[in-house]
Amino acid sequence: MFAARIDRLTSSLVRDILAAASRPGVISFAGGLPASEVLFRASPQVLGQLPDDIWQYGQTEGEPALREQVAIRARALGIDCKAGQVLIVNGSQQGIDLVSKLMVEEGTRVLTESPTYLAALQVFRLMGAHFVTAAQDEEGLLPQSVAEADARLAYLVPTFQNPTGLCYSQARRKALAGAFDAQSMVVFEDDPYRDLSFDGPAPSPIISHLKQARWIYQGSFSKTLAPGLRLGYLIVHPDLIQAMTRLKQAADLHSNRLSQAIVTQLLQDGSLDQHVANILPLYREKRDVMQAALLQHLSDKASWGLPSGGLFFWLTLKNEQDVMQLMQEALTAGLAIMPGSAFDPVPHPSSTIRLNFSHSSFEQIQQGIALLGSLIK
Amino acid sequence: MFAARIDRLTSSLVRDILAAASRPGVISFAGGLPASEVLFRASPQVLGQLPDDIWQYGQTEGEPALREQVAIRARALGIDCKAGQVLIVNGSQQGIDLVSKLMVEEGTRVLTESPTYLAALQVFRLMGAHFVTAAQDEEGLLPQSVAEADARLAYLVPTFQNPTGLCYSQARRKALAGAFDAQSMVVFEDDPYRDLSFDGPAPSPIISHLKQARWIYQGSFSKTLAPGLRLGYLIVHPDLIQAMTRLKQAADLHSNRLSQAIVTQLLQDGSLDQHVANILPLYREKRDVMQAALLQHLSDKASWGLPSGGLFFWLTLKNEQDVMQLMQEALTAGLAIMPGSAFDPVPHPSSTIRLNFSHSSFEQIQQGIALLGSLIK
Structure with missing residues (x-):
């Protein structure tokens, strides 16, 4: 059936x-x-400042002011990007769904950590992924295992990973970026926990060190603000943004505008x-x-x-x-x-x-x- | 790539x-x-009554009170259903995406009107649909063409259709329901325009007349309230609810809780x-x-x-x-x-x-x- x-x-x-x-x-x-x-929790003051136009259909890519804020923060992490590469999604899970639709079909080899985020495994598996895992140590995935993986997509959660809590070292991040550059693999870095760092700023994202490989970076407001907002974002390599935007349009036209308006305010005034x-x-x-x-x-x-x-x-x-x-x-x-x-x-x-x-x-x-x-x- | x-x-x-x-x-x-x-547009009064728990993760199926309200309204249309069959989605487009994942793969025959809603065509096509169209007249699709279609899924917008504005007659709806009952086809009735009726209530949904065939019914709050809320719902045959719920979980965990809380209020107090x-x-x-x-x-x-x-x-x-x-x-x-x-x-x-x-x-x-x-x- x-x-x-x-x-x-x-x-x-x-x-x-x-x-x-x-x-x-x-x-x-x-x-x-x-x-x-x-x-x-949004205060009456924040809720009282919702723009009047958010009740109509919005842009698939997300609210321009929010995309701009996300890009500003990403550049501060070392990610070379423009607001035009930002796609606002309905939480990280949707980002994984979109990447899965973009990249994964029956038999597609996907390199992941082992263990890794189970809901990502669910979605990749649904679309037909064949999982390839690589050796790792306490600094993260081993660079020499990347070439052997022969995968189309690598999915990594290198910063306070779910489930292990592991945070890759800066040196390992750079070495891995080099290994990915030598392959035609697309790197999908899922980074929802970065801001929940107990010992100062986490090392910069792996994808900020890439020179050749195409990449997708994902962040979320569920852990820093509130999951009920259902709001996250993808930042994607210029070669991928058009297809990703069309996939988002096919998935739900655009993300919730109330949540986008609230988070835009919080980013603009430093409340986040x-x-x-x-x-x-x-x-x-x-x-x-x-x-x-x-x-x-x-x-x-x-x-x-x-x-x-x-x-x-x-x-x-x-x-x-x-x-x-x-x-x-x-x-x-x-x-x-x-x-x-x-x-x-x-x-x-x-x-x-x-x-x-x-x-x-x-x-x-x-x-x-x-x-x-x-x-x- | x-x-x-x-x-x-x-x-x-x-x-x-x-x-x-x-x-x-x-x-x-x-x-x-x-x-x-x-x-x-949500008033300060409505926004001031948001429950305190909506900022945490919510249930994949949707807020229980909203599902209950949706089921009450559906039963008033003649749809025999319980709240447990309701799945709150991030707008109708997501409902189409979920049904497409459930039913459509490479070469799946999908019966549609011609013309029909273009964004549905996009999603079905993305998943590999082979479209089968049937003859129709000014009362809607012809029942005798249903058997010839040999399709796994029928997608219909029988009430003030996008793009044609056509509204199927009551007699045709019943005749079609009989034709679908004779097939093992799943009927997906997309019904976002029902409430925008200029000459009294529209005829009851096709799926309300089904006795055998499995079905999915979809409604939306985008046309009656506001698209920016990004909120719609699926009501599904008991045989389909488990798989649909898992697909929703894999797609984005759950729908936006602010919008759900707002719409729940409006349904409960008659404001809608x-x-x-x-x-x-x-x-x-x-x-x-x-x-x-x-x-x-x-x-x-x-x-x-x-x-x-x-x-x-x-x-x-x-x-x-x-x-x-x-x-x-x-x-x-x-x-x-x-x-x-x-x-x-x-x-x-x-x-x-x-x-x-x-x-x-x-x-x-x-x-x-x-x-x-x-x-x-």
């Missing part, structure tokens, strides 16, 4: 976990939600940066509370790195254990965690867990980690 | 026309914009119906002004029907004429029109024009039609 691609729509495991996690009384480290208590500066201490403190709890309860049972940004801890259990079963036991006990295997482009056995530290309260973090410690062998 | 489907992204003719149409001083009958002067009642007289008057101008200037040069709803007149020129050239001449003279051929699923020669009557002022309508009359042979 359906198109064949529907058979590739992945199982509802993650949806099931997140549904269970939202039950009252469950402590959830499973999702990737920002801290609700410090989300941006102020908001991020205001929320960072809470994120850092939540990370530190989870780190202290992990040290107390899981030191002998798991290993992990301290994330210097983003929303997640990534644990590797020291003793082999069925993490799916552990997840079920934890749920029964009132704790939701996300098995690391959900993030595998190519399934392989591992005893890993992703823990979100941003959405729970301090008390929930302490209780939940203590409970997790008691459940792990 | 790209996926093969990108070769099927249709040319930018329509974009070019609409871009030219937006130049200052150009009278535009080319687009499909609602009347800007009576668009819904009041707003539609308020704007209908203006739409009717604009239609009547264009009709009078057409009668004055084009009676001997074209034939057309008086649309009883929607946004468009559909003209067939009496003398063969190159409409693309006419369109260029009109643009040079400061008037934008849309060649009917843009709406052909399968290209064929025709001397047809779509004229939008909702977006221009009375004076622009009169001047533009007089100008058009002077340009047509």
Whole structure:
């Protein structure tokens, strides 16, 4: 009855976990939600200044003033771009959908980290991707593996990655850019966590170092402002902007104009940066509370790195254990965690867990980690 | 470099026309914009009542209260449905994109009217559709042609169609429903113009008469409230809701929550119906002004029907004429029109024009039609 691609729509495991996690009384480290208590909420003043023309159809590419602001910020990160290369999207997920439509068809080789963002895997898989993974170390993907990948597209989350929290070193970014330049691969750098950095500015984007390769860079306002705004942006190499714009038009004509008008205001008057500066201490403190709890309860049972940004801890259990079963036991006990295997482009056995530290309260973090410690062998 | 489907992204003719149409001083009958002067604009009171939780991630399916309101209204149209079958989308265009992903792959036979909504054709074509058209008369598609179509999906706009303005008779709707029931075809009824009806309520949806066939029904708030809200909805047969929801999740996680909160309020307190009642007289008057101008200037040069709803007149020129050239001449003279051929699923020669009557002022309508009359042979 359906198109064949529907058979590739992945199982509802993650949806099931997140549904269970939202039950009252469950402590959830499973999702990737920002801290609700410090989300941006548009003030009556901001809402009172919405332009009168936003209720009519708008431009597919996005509001010109917003595209200009995005380009200004991107240039400050070292990305050589103009506002004409900016495409406003309905959240990062739509950006991935558009890139997938542009680049991926049955059998297209897509280079990804392993593990990587699961919702990107879903979309690439839906369009027929064949995933190629490369060796990596604590600085990121290894440059020598890029040539071997023989892929059309590389999808990378090099800054406070979801799920691992890894942030590539500056040296590795430059080396990788060189490796990509030597290939005809398009580089898609997904960068939603950059501003949630606890130890000063993150290294500049990989694509800012490219000299030959075509690229797509993606940012989001979901983590810095509010997910409910559903607003992100793509900045794309000049060779790709026309096709991307047509794909956006075919997808939903244009993005929501209320959200665009609100975010434009916040960028123009500096409120975004102020908001991020205001929320960072809470994120850092939540990370530190989870780190202290992990040290107390899981030191002998798991290993992990301290994330210097983003929303997640990534644990590797020291003793082999069925993490799916552990997840079920934890749920029964009132704790939701996300098995690391959900993030595998190519399934392989591992005893890993992703823990979100941003959405729970301090008390929930302490209780939940203590409970997790008691459940792990 | 790209996926093969990108070769099927249709040319930018329509974009070019609409871009030219937006130049200052150009009278535009080319687009499909609602009347800007009576668009819904959220009041400070409405914006002041936004729930506090809308800034966080929301549910893929949409806000529960909005889905409930949509289902209530659909049942009043005769559609047997529950809120659980409602999927809130980022405007109708996204609904078409999702249905296309669900149903259409390389070579999938899709039954459509001819002409039909061009942006739907774009999306179906992108996913690989093979268009099958059926014979029709002034009451709509002929039921006997449905069986011959041998299609997986039928896409219909039976109520004040874009571009023709045609509204299927009640009898034809029932006969077609019977024909679809005899096939295993999924029926996708796109119904954005229903509420813009100038002569009382439109006949009930085709899918409300189905007994066997699976179906998808689509509505929009772009024409009744405001396109900038980017909000529409799908109501789908129970067999399709799970896959559709996963496709929506993969497309953009969920729709904008500000817009959803605003529209929920308007549906709950009856403001939507009041707003539609308020704007209908203006739409009717604009239609009547264009009709009078057409009668004055084009009676001997074209034939057309008086649309009883929607946004468009559909003209067939009496003398063969190159409409693309006419369109260029009109643009040079400061008037934008849309060649009917843009709406052909399968290209064929025709001397047809779509004229939008909702977006221009009375004076622009009169001047533009007089100008058009002077340009047509």
